[in-house]
Structures are given as structure tokens and as C-alpha cells.
Amino acid sequence: MTMRRIACVALLATSSIATAQSVDRTRSAEARAAATVQAMTPEEKIRLLHGPMPSLLPAAKRPAGVPIGAGIIMGVPRLGIPDLTETDASLGVSNLNDLRKGDVATALPSGMALAASWDPVVAREGGAMIGGEARDKGFNVMLVGGVNIVRDPRAGRNFEYLGEDPLLAGTLVGAQIAGVQSNHIIATIKHFAANAIETGRSVHTVDMAEAPLRESDLLAFEIGMEKGDPHAVMCGYNRVNGVYSCENPFLLNDVLRRDWGFKGFVMSDWGAVHSSEAILKGLDQQSGEQIDGKRWFSDLMQTAVSEGRVPQGAIDTSVRRILRTMYASGVVDHPATGGATIDYARNGAVALRAAEAGIVLLRNEGGVLPLAATARTIVVIGGHADIGVLSGGGSSQVRPVGGFTLEERQTGGGAASFAKRSYGGTAPLAALKAIRPDAQITFVDGSDPAAAAAAARSADVAIVFGEKWSTEAADNKDLSLDRNGDALIAAVAAANPRTVVVLETGNPVAMPWRDRVPAIVAAWFPGQRGGEAIARVLTGAVNPSGHLPVTFPASLAQLPNPVLPGSDAVPADAATRATYGLMAGTKPFAVTFPEGADAGYRWYAAKGLVPLYPFGHGLSYTSFRYDRLAATGGKALTVRFSVTNTGQRAGADVPQVYVTRPGKAKRLIGWGKPMLAPGETREVSVVADPRVIGDYDAKARRWIVPAGAYGIEVGPSATQTSLRAQVRLSKQTLKP
Incomplete structure (x- = not known):
């Protein structure tokens, strides 16, 4: 027998022993992981440290039989280790990468709407539902758990997050994560940490002392991890005190592992890795490696090991963390095979309950709401309320059951241009007609304020939909409603004193017309069954119970940063993009938050400021x-x-x-x-x-x-x- 054959036989024998140990469910996840690591080849270990975004691969190179989602980490079949199949996001199974199949999923309301429910039961129920859909579609990793503190009401991803208070946000994200992971899949709390604005997100640094950071942003993560026990953490794009989040030893090793005792693994955000040496500083896995432009945790990692810049022990540590997580979560023992029949009607009912729980009645002078039986002529104006409800853009966007009824590509260039302004789900107009067949309900698109005012003048009640779209990768320049919405509302209110405003937004907005309308409802981006939820609240079929998870400022001057940080940043040149990555849109700049730990309502209280609407505000049809x-x-x-x-x-x-x-x-x-x-x-x-x-x-x-x-x-x-x-x-x- 040749030495090569002897070595192969020895490897197979070791593999068989390790496989037997790893499938023994009576052993701890740690013991099973250690046995599997021992049986792996160096190439198999590297395989668990990186993966591509499948949709960016040529069709011929996509793994067969694997759902096309946000990413994939190839497993080790000979040792019983499945692929990690990853899907966005917190609002449902995002299908942005598999549209050619016309795939759909149940779209929950936005994170801001979930936070407005102040209800962990609603959060857990929604998490369990979307986690079940992810599993039924063949995914075993869901990029769920956005808990970055809202610090600026113009930030583009605020609609994904859970408000400005660390206790509220941490409690709700923990409940959501627990629901997702009840399906034997992995959830990832994100984006760790201080990822508060989108402007220059891959180059800016958030500079903040440790104490205020611990008392605000980090506390939200800490509470969420205690309550939800997420199996993975996703580090963010930004730098914290000058060091990238995904290679920040203070965040990943000192806080996360030493202080909080985290035993799972850390994955990067897509495009957030800058070196192979990041593995020494707490990062375990490179996600969507094409976005980074370099295979830091693949080919370049092998080079780093051979050159002695990264010890083999660091590789083994990260692989062991990943494997331990896979065993502990049930990903190995309860594989997600996909192909299940999904009960979209049942899941839609979950989305409806969540939307109803998160709608906030901001104003109701004279008891205009709920709509009285005497309101026999009702005009609905604007917001494409005849075809659906608005959703936020970016990686969290879910193609709802029934598809989008309208998708509008944004113009003007910039980071927001990659997303579409989309409408779908149930339409408020049809839902109102179904609940109030006794009334004459008409629709005016609102493109002409004068025409809308004329229609409102002859109606018993006018319902105007105001919108402000938000998306990942871009911040809003101000708090004004989109498409001249403020002027539209003012014109309608002048024509009809019984005007109701319904806001579909991802953020707080300005309301120069507030005192001229008797009723205002914040519906956020209300998801799959949003039209029905809005109609049920307006008509009184549901008594609103939502309360604001964020402060609505009276003006930009009240904000800690009246000028959006980075809004005057210098565009990136070729050298900046080469140094900081493909997503670098501006040259590096520093972001400071003068409020420190006192984000949101704490800032207003400390400074004696009176906001437009305070954190926690919400009215009811009872007292x-x-x-x-x-x-x-x-x-x-x-x-x-x-x-x-x-x-x-x-x-x-x-x-x-x-x-x-x-x-x-x-x-x-x-x-x-x-x-x-x-x-x-x-x-x-x-x-x-x-x-x-x-x-x-x-x-x-x-x-x-x-x-x-x-x-x-x-x-x-x-x-x-x-x-x-x-x-x-x-x-x-x-x-x-």
C-alpha cells in the first residue's frame, strides 16, 4: 500500500469517526463542532468562511438545487454539513434576487410599524411566520434583526429598524429573532454597530466615547441578544472610532464575546470586508464576496495562512464557531429542504394583525374618526390608494403575494437609483368600499391639487394619503412629503374641514398643515395587508393602539445634527474607491452625535424642546x-x-x-x-x-x-x- 493511499485511508477513518460523533445528538453542539473540525481538510474549512451572492453568478455557475437568495456558504456534504442558504430580511423573505421566477412572500409591515405596536407578542408572531416561510422556501439563514438606534429622522433605513429607545428596540428585536429561530434556522442581529445613517456608509466613522455607546446603541443589541439569543451577528459597513465594524476588536472580541459571552459567529454585511486579517479581530465569515471585490476569506485567506499573517488556529476557531451554531440552531439536524406548500392566507392574517397593531392615531379633533355612518360620500385622494400601499426600498423589500402593482425606477442618480419605489398588497380604496358598501367612495389621484380640492369640496369626508419613500443606501434630504404632498393636503384641507390624512412613510415627517386637518393617521409602510388595516382603523372596525417609537421633530433645527452628517461630503475618487471598496461613494468623513446616549426623546427632554409629536404618543377611540x-x-x-x-x-x-x-x-x-x-x-x-x-x-x-x-x-x-x-x-x- 502506497503512502498516499495510507493517508487517504487514515483520512476516511478519521472522517467516519468524526461524522459519527457529529451526528450524535446526545453530544453538545460544542463537542460535535470540535469533532467535525478535526475531520475537515484545510480546503473544507476555508469553504465555510466565505460565499457569493448567487444572483451575481453566471447561471451556469450557480449551485444546483439551491434557492437564490442573498447568499450561500457551501457546506461539507461528506461530513453531513449542509449549505448555509441566506435570505433577507426583517420584513419577510426578500426575493429581489429571484424575480425571474415571479416568486412572492408575505410582506410584514415595516420595522417602524412593528415598533409602534410596542408588543413583543406581535413581534414574535411575525418572526415565526417569516421564519417559517424562509424555511419552506429552502433557506436556513435569515438576515433578520435590525436594531440600530434611530438617531436622525432622515436616515434611509430607519423604516427597517425599531425606533429610538434601546429598551423598546431591544425587547422587540429579541422577540422577533426568537420567533424566526423557532423554525430551526439562524437569525442575524444587525448591523453591529452604530450604523445610523446611509450617507457614506462604507467610509464614514462614527466617533463616540465608550460609555454613551454602551448606554444607547450597544444596549439595544445587548438586550436583543439576551431576549432572542440570535445565532449570528452581522457587522456593519461603517467604522466606529476609526475602525471598520467588521474588523473592530473592541466590538467583536471585547464587547460581543468577552463581555456578552456570545457563542455564535459573526458574518459581514455584503461589501463590508477589507482584509483577511479581519479574522483575527473577530470576523468569522465574508458574505457576498463579489460586492467586496476581493475574496478576502477565500483565495486571499489561503495566501495569508501560507505567509504566516493568519495562523491556522484562527481559521479553526471561526470554523468551530460556525459549526457550533449550525448544530445548536438545528440547521444540521432539521434541514430546510424547501418545496413546502405555504399557506399565504394564514400568513397574511399575521401581517394584517401586525399592521393594525402598529397604526398610530396622531390626531382626532372633533371625533372625525372613526368614520361616521352619516359620512355617505367619501373621496380618497393620492398615494396610489387605488392599487396598493407603499413599501420601503432595498434589501429588506419583499415582493408581496400578488406581486407589485406598480414599480417606479427612481431618477437623478445616486445610491437610491438601484431601488424601485413600489406599491403592492391590498388597496385602501377597495378595502374601504368593502367595509362601507353604503357609502359612495371615489378616488382622485392627487396629481392636481386644484382638482383634488374640487372633489373634496363636495364630499362628506376627504381622505388624503401622504407619502415619503425611504430606501437603503440613501438618506432623505428633509422631512417634507414626496411629490408636493404638503401642498396637496393644504389644498384639500382648505376645501373640506373634515379632512383625514393617512401617512405612508418610513420616518417622521413635517406637517405644516397639521392644525388645518382634524385627523392624522400614521400607517408607516403597512405591508401585505396594509390597505385592509388602514380601512379597518379608519372605519372603527379596529380601535387603533399604536404609539410612536420615534419623536416627530417640530423642525430640523431641533435635531442634534440639523445638517445631515456627510451631506456635504466630497465624492469619492478612484483612489478612495480602491482603498475603501466598491461601495465607497464619498471620501471618508467623521460623524458625531452630540446627543451621545440621549438619543431621541432623551435629547428633547434634556434640551427642553417641544416636538411636533413626542415619543410614545398615540390616541384611541376610547379613553x-x-x-x-x-x-x-x-x-x-x-x-x-x-x-x-x-x-x-x-x-x-x-x-x-x-x-x-x-x-x-x-x-x-x-x-x-x-x-x-x-x-x-x-x-x-x-x-x-x-x-x-x-x-x-x-x-x-x-x-x-x-x-x-x-x-x-x-x-x-x-x-x-x-x-x-x-x-x-x-x-x-x-x-x-
């Missing part, structure tokens, strides 16, 4: 009373109070609890969402997370809750207080 407040201190802060429905119809409320202490902005410490029948009373209890009320000491690497007096405020928003109390807390020191 509520808060009483019997009891707060206790000592080593733990506990708050209890009662909520009573004092109105004539059932409804859900969102009572919020805030804490204040000298020298600090107020902070949300908890909330409830009781559904109450008329006259019903329920108790709400909140126990404060010490990190939310405390401070992070960067030198000591500890959370500290100072001893002293703490003010308690209970109310329906960050600026309205119904109950007050004060307690004294003992000093507490916590580990990170």
Missing part, C-alpha cells in the same frame, strides 16, 4: 385612566399602577414608565399593553433593568446605579405625565 401608583426602591426599582378603560368601547393602551434623576435625561424603563373592555381595570407592573437607569463606567467595565432619589413618571407618552412618585435606590454595581 383610559391611570391610578393607584406604587413604587418601591432599595436594590430594585419596581413600579405598579392600574389602568382603567373609561370609554365606551374595548381598546388597548400603552402606559409608559419613565425614570428621572438629577443631571440625567429621562429614560423609559418599561410599559404595558393591556387590552381592556369598557370599565375594566388591570394592574401593570414594571421592574427596571438596572442598566437602563444606571451608567456605564468604562474604566471599571461595570454598570453602576448610583444611590439616591429617582423620580417616577407614568403616562401615555414621553411628555405627558399622569402619575408621579419618588423612590430611593441603593447603589448597585453590575458586571458588563
Whole structure:
């Protein structure tokens, strides 16, 4: 027997032993991963560290029998390791890369709408639904879990995220991730970290001291990871304090693994890798390698190992993390084969409930809503309300069941041009007609404000749809409505005093016409069944219960950065693109957030600013009373109070609890969402997370809750207080 054959036989024997160990489900995920690593060849190990975006591959080179999604990491069949098949995103199974098949999926409402529900149950139910669809389509990795804190209302991806407060955002993203992963697939919390704006996202650096970073952006991730236990983390495009997120040892090794004990793996965002040495700094996997332009974790990684720049032990560590995750998640033992029949009607009902829960009634003077039975002539104006609802653009966009009824390519160049402004799902006009067959309901497209005003003048009620589209890769220049929407609303309101405005937006918007309209509804990007949800709220079939997860500023002057960071950045030249990657649109620049840890409502409270609408605001068709407040201190802060429905119809409320202490902005410490029948009373209890009320000491690497007096405020928003109390807390020191 030749030495080569002896070696092959030995490899096969080792492989057989390792395979037997790895399929033994009584062993821990760590033990199974270690056994598999031992049996792998160097080439097989490298295979798990990188992968392409299948849609960018020539058809002949695409892996056979694999769903075309965001990416693929090839497995090791001889050891029972399946491919990792990846799909976007938080709002459903994104099919942007497989349109030639006409594939569709159930589109949830935007992340902002989910956050407006303030309801972890809704978040988990939606996550379980989209995770199930992903699995049924053959995907075992879903790029779910966007939890970047909203710091600027012009940011293009805010619609994907979960608002401006770390406790609210972290709680909801954790619930969503838990729902997704209940399907034995991997979810990825993202974009780690401080990925707050799209302008220059691949070149800018967010410069912030550790303490405020820990108390805001990082806290949202920390809470989300504790509640959802995501199997993977996706690092972002941007730099943090001068170092790229995907090769930032402070973020990936110190915070994520040392302090938080994360055992999963870190994947890059598509186009966010800049070196093979990133593996030494915490990155485990290069995603969508064509976007980077260089195969840093493939051919170049092999070169780095042979030259001694990357030790083999670093490769083994990353491979072991990936394999451990695959075993722990159930990806190996419960393979997603695809081809299942999907019950889109059932899943659509989940999307409908989510949309209804997230719609916010901002204004309702004179009880214009719900629409009265006496409103017999209704004109619906603008927003393509006759054909569907608006969706956000970019990688999170889901092609809804039934497809898009209208797709408009954007003009003017720039990063937004790659996305389409799209309308689909159920149409508000048809839904209103179905609920109100007794009324004469007509539609005017709103392109001519004078014609719209004329139609409104003769109607009992006018319903105007205002829009502001948002997309990944581009920030909005201001807060004005698109397509002269502000002028349209002003013209209609002047013609009809019973004008209702429905906003389909991904962000807060300005409202120069606010005081001239009696009713305003924030519907966000409401998803697959959005038209029905809007109609059901307008007609009173559903009592609105959404509350704002972001502050609506009165003007850009109120923002910490009135001028959008990077809006005056110098365009990238060839040298910049070569140095920073294919996605570099501008030369590098620094972003600072003057508010630090006090993002959103905390900034407004600290500066004494009165916003257009405060964080937490939301109205109902019934009324509520808060009483019997009891707060206790000592080593733990506990708050209890009662909520009573004092109105004539059932409804859900969102009572919020805030804490204040000298020298600090107020902070949300908890909330409830009781559904109450008329006259019903329920108790709400909140126990404060010490990190939310405390401070992070960067030198000591500890959370500290100072001893002293703490003010308690209970109310329906960050600026309205119904109950007050004060307690004294003992000093507490916590580990990170």
C-alpha cells in the first residue's frame, strides 16, 4: 500500500469517526463542532468562511438545487454539513434576487410599524411566520434583526429598524429573532454597530466615547441578544472610532464575546470586508464576496495562512464557531429542504394583525374618526390608494403575494437609483368600499391639487394619503412629503374641514398643515395587508393602539445634527474607491452625535424642546385612566399602577414608565399593553433593568446605579405625565 493511499485511508477513518460523533445528538453542539473540525481538510474549512451572492453568478455557475437568495456558504456534504442558504430580511423573505421566477412572500409591515405596536407578542408572531416561510422556501439563514438606534429622522433605513429607545428596540428585536429561530434556522442581529445613517456608509466613522455607546446603541443589541439569543451577528459597513465594524476588536472580541459571552459567529454585511486579517479581530465569515471585490476569506485567506499573517488556529476557531451554531440552531439536524406548500392566507392574517397593531392615531379633533355612518360620500385622494400601499426600498423589500402593482425606477442618480419605489398588497380604496358598501367612495389621484380640492369640496369626508419613500443606501434630504404632498393636503384641507390624512412613510415627517386637518393617521409602510388595516382603523372596525417609537421633530433645527452628517461630503475618487471598496461613494468623513446616549426623546427632554409629536404618543377611540401608583426602591426599582378603560368601547393602551434623576435625561424603563373592555381595570407592573437607569463606567467595565432619589413618571407618552412618585435606590454595581 502506497503512502498516499495510507493517508487517504487514515483520512476516511478519521472522517467516519468524526461524522459519527457529529451526528450524535446526545453530544453538545460544542463537542460535535470540535469533532467535525478535526475531520475537515484545510480546503473544507476555508469553504465555510466565505460565499457569493448567487444572483451575481453566471447561471451556469450557480449551485444546483439551491434557492437564490442573498447568499450561500457551501457546506461539507461528506461530513453531513449542509449549505448555509441566506435570505433577507426583517420584513419577510426578500426575493429581489429571484424575480425571474415571479416568486412572492408575505410582506410584514415595516420595522417602524412593528415598533409602534410596542408588543413583543406581535413581534414574535411575525418572526415565526417569516421564519417559517424562509424555511419552506429552502433557506436556513435569515438576515433578520435590525436594531440600530434611530438617531436622525432622515436616515434611509430607519423604516427597517425599531425606533429610538434601546429598551423598546431591544425587547422587540429579541422577540422577533426568537420567533424566526423557532423554525430551526439562524437569525442575524444587525448591523453591529452604530450604523445610523446611509450617507457614506462604507467610509464614514462614527466617533463616540465608550460609555454613551454602551448606554444607547450597544444596549439595544445587548438586550436583543439576551431576549432572542440570535445565532449570528452581522457587522456593519461603517467604522466606529476609526475602525471598520467588521474588523473592530473592541466590538467583536471585547464587547460581543468577552463581555456578552456570545457563542455564535459573526458574518459581514455584503461589501463590508477589507482584509483577511479581519479574522483575527473577530470576523468569522465574508458574505457576498463579489460586492467586496476581493475574496478576502477565500483565495486571499489561503495566501495569508501560507505567509504566516493568519495562523491556522484562527481559521479553526471561526470554523468551530460556525459549526457550533449550525448544530445548536438545528440547521444540521432539521434541514430546510424547501418545496413546502405555504399557506399565504394564514400568513397574511399575521401581517394584517401586525399592521393594525402598529397604526398610530396622531390626531382626532372633533371625533372625525372613526368614520361616521352619516359620512355617505367619501373621496380618497393620492398615494396610489387605488392599487396598493407603499413599501420601503432595498434589501429588506419583499415582493408581496400578488406581486407589485406598480414599480417606479427612481431618477437623478445616486445610491437610491438601484431601488424601485413600489406599491403592492391590498388597496385602501377597495378595502374601504368593502367595509362601507353604503357609502359612495371615489378616488382622485392627487396629481392636481386644484382638482383634488374640487372633489373634496363636495364630499362628506376627504381622505388624503401622504407619502415619503425611504430606501437603503440613501438618506432623505428633509422631512417634507414626496411629490408636493404638503401642498396637496393644504389644498384639500382648505376645501373640506373634515379632512383625514393617512401617512405612508418610513420616518417622521413635517406637517405644516397639521392644525388645518382634524385627523392624522400614521400607517408607516403597512405591508401585505396594509390597505385592509388602514380601512379597518379608519372605519372603527379596529380601535387603533399604536404609539410612536420615534419623536416627530417640530423642525430640523431641533435635531442634534440639523445638517445631515456627510451631506456635504466630497465624492469619492478612484483612489478612495480602491482603498475603501466598491461601495465607497464619498471620501471618508467623521460623524458625531452630540446627543451621545440621549438619543431621541432623551435629547428633547434634556434640551427642553417641544416636538411636533413626542415619543410614545398615540390616541384611541376610547379613553383610559391611570391610578393607584406604587413604587418601591432599595436594590430594585419596581413600579405598579392600574389602568382603567373609561370609554365606551374595548381598546388597548400603552402606559409608559419613565425614570428621572438629577443631571440625567429621562429614560423609559418599561410599559404595558393591556387590552381592556369598557370599565375594566388591570394592574401593570414594571421592574427596571438596572442598566437602563444606571451608567456605564468604562474604566471599571461595570454598570453602576448610583444611590439616591429617582423620580417616577407614568403616562401615555414621553411628555405627558399622569402619575408621579419618588423612590430611593441603593447603589448597585453590575458586571458588563
